[in-house]
Amino acid sequence: MKVNLKMLSESLGLSQTTVSRALNGYSDVSETTRQRVIEAASQLGYQPNPQARQLATGRADAIGIVYPFGASDIGDMRFGEVVSGLTERLAEHRIDLLIHSSRPDVELDTYRRLIDGRRVDALIVARTRLDDPRIRFLQERNFPFVAYGRTETALPYAWFDFDNEAGGRMAARRLLELGHRRIALIHAPLDLTFAAQRYKGFITALREAGLEPDPELVIEAPLNRIGGYQAVGRLLAMKKPPTALLVDNNVAGVGALRALGDKGWKPGSGMSLIVYDGIPSEIPLTCTVTGVLQPTGESTGRALADLVLDVLAGKPLADLHRLGQPCVGAGETDGPPPAPARRPRAKALG
Amino acid sequence: MKVNLKMLSESLGLSQTTVSRALNGYSDVSETTRQRVIEAASQLGYQPNPQARQLATGRADAIGIVYPFGASDIGDMRFGEVVSGLTERLAEHRIDLLIHSSRPDVELDTYRRLIDGRRVDALIVARTRLDDPRIRFLQERNFPFVAYGRTETALPYAWFDFDNEAGGRMAARRLLELGHRRIALIHAPLDLTFAAQRYKGFITALREAGLEPDPELVIEAPLNRIGGYQAVGRLLAMKKPPTALLVDNNVAGVGALRALGDKGWKPGSGMSLIVYDGIPSEIPLTCTVTGVLQPTGESTGRALADLVLDVLAGKPLADLHRLGQPCVGAGETDGPPPAPARRPRAKALG
DNA sequence: GTTTACATCCAAAGCGCTTCGGATTACGAT
């Protein structure tokens, strides 16, 4: 038999009010009473009825995420992980995650239903577009939300995104710390946001190390395998080739890897290689490529959850931004520059 | 201002009772009144408060799915799709989907919370194991659920699974219809359920076509690339090699493909090839491999939703089983047997 | 004209929780 507040309070000889307040941490109940109540509650297996509580408080104790129907590119692979991190963190606050999906054309209707029906306290907007009608919609209604991905809008709002600039900087720094001085970058066209950000990070790291980036070593390549292949060809043809290479995306990265292989390159010897996002494990390889790895979906989910909680707590939106920090994943394709490469240091004096 | 039942009924000069019953399709309200009510409701944008309704009815209007935390194999890629189909179908019945994830060690606690807290009306058990404690738990409590994947248990329960046998049969039939008579099968060890099922389907299709499977053409290969590679080697070394080949998994399939390539095989000419599950598009290929494709995640989700609805409707559990039907996805690696292969038909008479 | 049977409609009692606005008590301060 399901036990409710009334039964619990009667068994304790207290009023429902007191029991309720004891359980909810109000200060106008003595500590001894509170302990008695808590004890009895767990004894009887009391679980407050969420619907009743929600009706009384007006909260829904749930947040929603509307998933674009039929979306199925690589981003989806992470979806399960994000959900995992999200629910994990939200559960700590006894908040449920409600998932809906809807075809893009009726997306706003779904939002309306969720909001007007008071089913959720806040929403997470996934896969934001540059000018996103959903965000405008939510801002107009003044409904709490967090965006997963930045967009362009005048008003402040909470968002989570990945820190591509930090990733580019990290990769470069890693190679610098290994002792490399001639570091090449193969990057995608810079009108792509991620490419521009990673490029900036790379350049920054070099400058921070007191190195002026050699324009010859920074090559723009189309976002495909051929691009990476040909760019590596150009690098290796130089009289003084770089000792390390960062490829800012893994599509060109696959091409670059192939090109290196064709020239007899072996991982760990000769040129060091870091590929942003790593090389998918489906590609048959004999080694693990060192890569800049995005945060896991779980950590993304947790970050989103924290943002939601902050939004609900009423923190100023302008402060609620989080950048997911990538990290350099250990692999076998980077190492110190080859011995002869150390001599140039001495030369640098002369 | 949020409009509630009271306001709506007052604006209509009716009682809350009548308005409620009109909206919920009771028969003791005249059709003209019902129309008036419906009209006014949409006019005022009335949305019933789900918490209040749930409190009154005792339903939660939500079903839950607990996702194993940290699971991240290929199965995950489909998770978003499944959720998509699930929520789509459930939304038609105004039922929400609650997602939780939890580490396996506290999984049952999560179930308990969800059930005792009356947060959901039913659960979906994903990634079932052969002897699944979650299923036992739910059966003991007599809580409605649907399993995504079959397991072993005495009591009947609702489940969804893929029809591997049908898939094997389909693939074989396809090759038979193209005119092949010497069809080889490379299969994984038969203690793996999927392998046994696909094997059975393959054999059945051959027998149905009046063909006795040639044991020489049915090769067991370990579940890896080498396995597929070597098996193909054996097949091609025969004095009378098969004209068609089915590989029952795409891991061995990749190896098989490589072996064929090494022997100068070209898609569409010579041996026909079907690979169960197809070849992942990440593998660089010049052609699309014909494959047996699992149903999409969306359709799986919809099937699960239907099962849940049936369970909640109280249909007998023993009837609530669904097999997801695979289909043969068109590709370029199958076709009629090469011309010389037609002669054996005449020979078959003599 | 009285009954019976329907067709419509409604008052009011919950569902289980929170919370406002006191009540009660104890106790040192005045």
Place this chain on the structure above:
DNA sequence: ATCGTAATCCGAAGCGCTTTGGATGTAAAC
């Protein structure tokens, strides 16, 4: 003694909906 204060506790009024058990009126049956 009287008052103010602080510490505890509680009665009762909701939150917005469903549903039970009639009430009312109207037409067909006797």
